[in-house]
Amino acid sequence: MMYLTALLPFILTIGPAAASSILFSNGTIIGFKKGTSDTLDSLEVTRNGDVLVTNDRIAGIFSGPAPTSNVPNGTERIDITDKIISTGFVDTHKHGWQTAFKTLGSNTTLAEYFLRYGEFATEGLLTPDDVYYGQLAGIYEALNSGVTTILDHAHHTWSNETSEAGLRASIDSGGRIFWSYAFHHIKNFSIEEQFANFRDLATKAEFEGSPTSLGIAYDNFGPNPDVEEVKTVMDLAKEFNISVVTTHALGGPWGYDNSPENLHTLGYLNNSASHGPAIIFSHASYITATSATLLRQTNQHISITPESEMHYGHGHPVSHLIQDQASLGIDTHFTYSGDILSQARLWLQATRRLLHQQVLDRWHVPSANPFSVNQAFLLATRNGGAALHRPDDIGVLAVGAKADLIVWDGTSPSMLGWRDPVSAVILHANVGDIQHVLVDGKFRKKDFKLVDKNYETVKSKFLESAARIQEAMMDPRRIVGDLEGSFMSGFEYERPLRVDVQPGGGDGYGRVFLD
Structure with a gap:
């Protein structure tokens, strides 16, 4: 390595x-x-x-x-x-290893992300060195912006070596990183091998004495889970006293449920309220009223990632209704802002706009502001700690x-x-x-x-890695064209209205300058 x-x-x-x-x-x-x-x-x-x-x-x-x-x-x-x-600031959802993709996905959608930038599409592209320097550079960007705690959904777990590289970078960064090992079904590294790798990393515990700790990321809780596999994942969490489990939860036309109802049905949501790990549902875009009730009853949280959900088109139509059990995250920092301050500001004004509009739609005039700067600050700080079940420290x-x-x-x-x-x-x-x-x-x-005497060396090593990765990503065989037919959830694609800033019916959409 x-x-x-x-x-x-x-x-x-x-x-x-x-x-x-x-x-x-x-x-x-x-x-x-x-x-x-x-x-x-x-x-x-x-x-x-x-x-x-x-x-x-x-x-x-x-x-x-x-x-x-x-x-x-x-x-x-x-x-x-x-x-x-x-x-x-506390970031409760991030993929730190993706730093090398910066500016490649400026106009991408979530559907394209899955096909080009995600954990399955990029398996085999990054070496352990690439993962190490990308993860470290991404955390340094966060620290520079005042993000001191990160829940990292580490789905660069394609091999023993890439997994160890991401964990080591997290430790070396000096940040407070909840590095959450992703168990997933990829081509060249079986789930059984991942379980063994996780057990080895947890036993070695090289993170002890640092602000980094070990978490778990898992995206197959529902709606049709492999019950025995889920049990193995949660048994590992219990065996090694893992403090946090995180999952992508979308719902709606996206599918990919992993909802509070799914975990409740499996028997893990209620247990975690008293003596198990914190469970954080990233995005939770189409959360239901039942989900909200379960979150409040079990003191579990969602991670709202405002810029991601606007950029990619996830949607977050009801997230403002469960902000008492919510925190803020960034998600894929290679596509937009890498700081939680921007997320807090975007979410503050987006929520204000939504709730003001409900009054205006009734032809009334808003008489008060529905969402305060204090609440935005709490979402970006204390609520993140609460989501990790660490509200006091x-x-x-x-x-x-x-x-x-x-x-x-x-x-x-x-x-x-x-x-x-x-x-x-x-x-x-x-x-x-x-x-x-x-x-x-x-x-x-x-x-x-x-504060890193060797930052210039890290930067140089990262740029070498990023240049190679970006060149590979620009291979025409990796480019995703117009999406047609149906998404993996079974729902059809539809092209949204495209706006234009140029007069005369021209095409002002333009190109992405990646030459």
């Missing part, structure tokens, strides 16, 4: 050793407090306050200067006057929580003049305003730059 030997000189030097304690002083803190349900579900802003980080935890939040007696000797002190400090800035933090430059051109810090982040900030990012109390971005 070349990626291991190639990186051996710097795997353990991904950044300088962090001080055991860091004090962020005199900033505006977007913190959390307990609400009526005795959970950290309400925002609380502290101005001109201090945040003390000790090792991997938030050790103190102070409404003024931290008392000297609370600050250990040797603490690194960072002045954040005129800046905002918040918890890091992931996605929250509170004493005892994990020190996964963002410092925003409140004096940047886009943020200058802010008064409400939550609105400043959700509506005005951009990735360029992020000065520092910490995961587990260690800097992963400092003074606007990723």
Whole structure:
């Protein structure tokens, strides 16, 4: 496995050793407090306050200067006057390995994705090195944008070697990655071999001592599951104390159910509420009222991926009705934004538009705004932690929580003049305003730059890999033309109305510049 030997000189030097304690002083803190349900579900802003980080935890939040007696000797002190400090963002659905496909799918649909870019279409295309560098580059993009926790649906599990490469990249990134091994029916790596590979990775537990942990991804819970196979998957989750299981759930004309009803029928949804893993349903585009009830009863969540569902045409007609059991994800970052801030902003305004339109359709005038910036912030942070069944220490800035933090430059051109810090982040900030990012109390971005002495080497290796992969993807035999007939679910294709920005009936759709 070349990626291991190639990186051996710097795997353990991904950044300088962090001080055991860091004090962020005199900033505006977007913190959390307990609400009526005795959970950290309400925002609380502290101005001109201090945040003390000790090792991997938030050790103190102070409404003024931290008392000297609370600050250990040797603490690194960072002045954040005129800046905002918040918890890091949580991404509950991502395929990190796909970074090398960037810009190839700018006008693609979900149906084309399955045929060209997905786990089955690309089996055999990527080497372990390709997976390693793609995964690492994708996580670095996320860390740069303030995403500190990622639930990675790792369907690059085509062999022992590609699986190990993705896990190793996740560990080496320093991000908080729930790397979820995908069990799937592919050509050259049997499900039995995958079970053995997973067991080996779980037993070796090379992720111990890092923010990375092992999860499971599985997309065959229903509607017609192999009951024995499902049992094997869930038995592995129980045997190795896996904290999260994730599945793609679509429904509607897409098929691909994997719905809460499917898991409930199999007997796994209710069990997980008390002592099993968190179960996260990605997209859940055509979720039913029964599904919503089951999610609330069992405290399980969906992952809304706003830009993905708009870009590909999944649809999300009712997701706004189950936001109390929802989180945000990115999905395929090679096709659009790789940051959760963009997803939160898109979802905020899309939901507002939908609910305003319902009033306007009755020829009435909206008298209030139906969805607040605070709610968007919670979806991007605390709700992600809750979806992972970690509501007290992931996605929250509170004493005892994990020190996964963002410092925003409140004096940047886009943020200058802010008064409400939550609105400043959700509506005005951009990735360029992020000065520092910490995961587990260690800097992963400092003074606007990723903390990796060898980033240039990683970047060079990734670009070499991406050039080869992109050339292969442009082979005419891999190009998908107009889709006709029926989708795999049995429902017919239909071409939507194509808009044109050019006058005179011309074709302004244009080409994709991939020469």
